[in-house]
Amino acid sequence: MTPEENKLIVAAQNGDRSAFEELVYKYDKNVLGIAYSFINNNEDAKDIYQEVFLRVFKAIKKFEFRSEFSTWLYRITTNVCLTYRSQKKKYAYTSLDEETDEEDSNPRSLSDTLTDNQTPDNNAVSSEIGAKIENGLDKLSPQQRLVFTMKHYNGYKIKEISTMLNCSEGTIKNYLFMATQRMREHLKDFVDKD
Secondary structure, three states, X not given: OOHHHHHHHHHHHOXXXXXXXXXXXXXXXXXXXXXXXXXXXXXXXXXXHHHHXXXXXXXXXXXXXXXXXXXXXXXXHHHHHHHHHHHHOOOOOOOOOOEOOOOOOOOOEHHHHEOOOXXXXXXXXXXXXXXXXXXXXXXXXXXXXXXXXXXXXXXXXXXXXXXXXXXXXXXXXXXXXXXXXXXXXXXXXXXXXO
């Protein structure tokens, strides 16, 4: 944290609403991005965004500077996403152009393995593959889905996700591996069998 951010946090803890608004402004796009990538619905993402900052406003006095403010905020965001999804049962689509296995010596994106010669964009537009992806994501556990979307939609590294979710890097890698395997299995009709 920068000294300026520390001052904003302390001021917000002491009831300064303009300081809190500056913190919101600093992180609002990231929070909204995480929410949208997990839910894939603008209105629901806005609901999550509002809930996150409401919780942060209520809890900011308890922030003890033991971690980065952003880590604390993103942990709240991921918890709200998981809770919201379990209540609303909304589902998102995933990009076919994201690499699927960070640990693999030859990582490939799902779009690299499509069996026909169409571009990934043309295939994604297809209602059949869109429904298949939605259905595949639906079969992931909430934790797998969250890790998958944070990695592939938001571009967070495993270490960052580990910190945000307060899990070991091994657990995050396991969630990501399992999510990738399940998506590949679910999309096997569209994936080249090498």
